[in-house]
Amino acid sequence: MATLLTIGDAAKASGLSAKMIRHYEQSGLLKKSPRTDAGYRLYNTEQINQLRFIRQARNLGFSLHDIQSLLALWQDPQRESRAVKQLAQQHLDEIAGKIAELQHMQQVLTALADSCRGDGSPHCHILQQLAKPG
Amino acid sequence: MATLLTIGDAAKASGLSAKMIRHYEQSGLLKKSPRTDAGYRLYNTEQINQLRFIRQARNLGFSLHDIQSLLALWQDPQRESRAVKQLAQQHLDEIAGKIAELQHMQQVLTALADSCRGDGSPHCHILQQLAKPG
């Protein structure tokens, strides 16, 4: 039986917001939904699965741009897993880059914070360091 | 002697872009610059130092909103270092949160990528997992 859900139920079923589902459709990530006579969007099981796919990819931090590629690969029986793995690897590189950047900030700022008394006096190594020409 | 720089030179001297310096002024982070008769913004040494301060705080990932507070504290001789340290600590917490989030993605995605052959065959554990109802 073809279970058809309106957007609110599709949102609940997928874990996305209705707002975002509309947005994904409008930005071309999703095909346009069929509509009721009143103009309500309707989603079938296959589309719900697609929404879930998107949510899980978003949870892994993939951009909508990448997700478009992932969806295409998913739906292509001729795909080569090489292509998928490459996308994943690129994303992992990005993640590693961001982590490194954040860890660097963390390290520098932790050192600064450690050398700030954090009491009622105005003396503060953090401000001093930020003010330095370096 | 009062060295006055135009915005391009102030940009070079501070490591910010001229675009961003204008933006910071317009968003209230910086006081409005004095101008030449022709309308060119001029920056003195003190303002260059302020721009450097902003750049260094940005490099540590502070938001412009936080930087506004940091600048105010910097310029307040009555400040308590407690306040600065608290801002730093909040930011450190945010950084730690982001790192944790990214590391989680990294961990999950690495496991998936490791179990994808990445060859010419269509079979791919990454896609399989993204498609799962979980």
Place this chain on the structure above:
DNA sequence: GTTTGACCTTGCCATAATGGTAAGGTTTAG
């Protein structure tokens, strides 16, 4: 003295992903 190139000005648009709000139509339950 004029031209030219390197500046400067403002203003508008774009990014990425998401949320909010408003004004209005629909459906369903009471």
Place this chain on the structure above:
DNA sequence: CTAAACCTTACCATTATGGCAAGGTCAAAC
């Protein structure tokens, strides 16, 4: 029949940054 809970579109906001365009300015070279 009405009220609540949906749905629709359209516009605005976020964050920090970049780009472009149209036009004014200044300095150096000719």
